[in-house]
Amino acid sequence: MVEVTLWGSLGAIAGGKSKVEIEAKDIRELFRKLAEQYPGFEPYIDRGIAVAIDGVIYRDTWSKELPQG
Numbered sequence: 001m002v003e004v005t006l007w008g009s010l011g012a013i014a015g016g017k018s019k020v021e022i023e024a025k026d027i028r029e030l031f032r033k034l035a036e037q038y039p040g041f042e043p044y045i046d047r048g049i050a051v052a053i054d055g056v057i058y059r060d061t062w063s064k065e066l067p068q069g
Contacts, residue, residue, distance in 0.1 A: 002030065002066050013040035027051055028062035 001023050011018050020037075024030035030051070035042045050059040058064050 014038050024066055026066060027064045030066060
């Protein structure tokens with residue numbers, strides 16, 4: 001389970017939440033599950049959004065494994 005911090009309009013798509021928890025092993029699965037739970041995410045994912053993991057920014061690195069816990 002990873003904690004995802006949502007900035008700007010992404011939080012609004014998630015019902016005003018600034019953080020959500022998602023069970024995912026890599027960035028690809030994280031994006032898929034976010035789009036399943038919050039369909040408004042899909043256009044942002046399709047355009048390409050970056051993910052920061054422990055302070056490192058990843059863009060177009062969908063196979064990057066996520067830290068557990």
